[in-house]
Amino acid sequence: MNLMVFGAPGAGKGTQAKFLTERYNIPQISTGDILRAAIADETAMGMEAKKYMDAGKLVPDSTIIGIIQDRLAQDDCANGFVLDGFPRTLKQAQALQKLLDDSGKKLDKVLSFDVPDSQIIERIAGRRVCPKCGASFHVQFNPPKKEDVCDYCGDALIIRKDDNVDTVKNRLEAYHAQTAPLIDFYKDLGIFAPIDGAQELHLVTKDMFEALV
Numbered sequence: 001m002n003l004m005v006f007g008a009p010g011a012g013k014g015t016q017a018k019f020l021t022e023r024y025n026i027p028q029i030s031t032g033d034i035l036r037a038a039i040a041d042e043t044a045m046g047m048e049a050k051k052y053m054d055a056g057k058l059v060p061d062s063t064i065i066g067i068i069q070d071r072l073a074q075d076d077c078a079n080g081f082v083l084d085g086f087p088r089t090l091k092q093a094q095a096l097q098k099l100l101d102d103s104g105k106k107l108d109k110v111l112s113f114d115v116p117d118s119q120i121i122e123r124i125a126g127r128r129v130c131p132k133c134g135a136s137f138h139v140q141f142n143p144p145k146k147e148d149v150c151d152y153c154g155d156a157l158i159i160r161k162d163d164n165v166d167t168v169k170n171r172l173e174a175y176h177a178q179t180a181p182l183i184d185f186y187k188d189l190g191i192f193a194p195i196d197g198a199q200e201l202h203l204v205t206k207d208m209f210e211a212l213v
């Protein structure tokens with residue numbers, strides 16, 4: 001299964017992608033997580049990307065496409081993957097089509113979570129993430145079993161540096177201007193599955209799995 005979770009920042013992509021990885025035993029490929037790991041390692045690429053991320057702007061396409069090319073070539077992607085947070089521009093979507101074509105693969109489904117901006121702001125304001133495994137929780141809507149501790153790996157949860165009100169506005173702007181146009185791209189390919197992402201978390205999960213049968 002070659003899948004993609006799609007939606008605005010904070011729409012629930014990462015949360016739902018985790019359930020897909022568990023059910024299908026495929027890796028979650030989050031460009032955001034890969035970039036944050038590069039920042040933690042203080043690589044040159046990470047330091048360059050950080051400037052864009054802290055400002056809530058998109059990292060240049062060439063950097064992102066390079067990351068995805070390397071990641072999709074790894075062995076664990078042979079039986080499928082869940083793309084999370086990629087592609088975010090038409091250029092990235094076209095590069096992905098080419099990468100998949102060249103390796104005789106295709107995307108099976110784009111699971112798109114639609115959530116109004118007002119709700120996005122609430123979700124991002126209460127988000128807590130695990131710096132180790134990338135899992136994401138919400139203080140109110142999806143609290144971890146033990147306060148500030150990751151359910152999956154036990155690491156201490158943190159607030160992402162870019163999860164602040166000002167940066168979120170820029171990220172939503174970037175989403176509407178540069179990423180939302182991809183909806184038509186994937187509708188044209190006949191693999192676009194719109195899901196009401198504003199529902200309670202478990203109802204979104206239910207609709208997502210129904211879209212896959």
Ligand code: ADP
Binds near residue numbers: 031057084085089162
């Ligand atoms: P969210 O989905 O909550 O916005 P991500 O972890 O997916 O968070 O992304 C965090 C930041 O990393 C983005 O605001 C952007 O700066 C950068 N980023 C992640 N993926 C991409 C991408 N595909 N193209 C460009 N920038 C990206």
Ligand code: ADP
Binds near residue numbers: 008011012016200
């Ligand atoms: P994304 O990966 O799209 O940026 P996340 O999966 O990190 O988004 O979710 C953003 C925040 O919203 C997190 O705090 C998460 O726990 C919470 N969340 C996810 N899905 C829902 C939902 N259906 N209802 C309420 N909160 C949700």
Ligand code: ZN
Binds near residue numbers: 133134135151
């Ligand atoms: Zn964790």
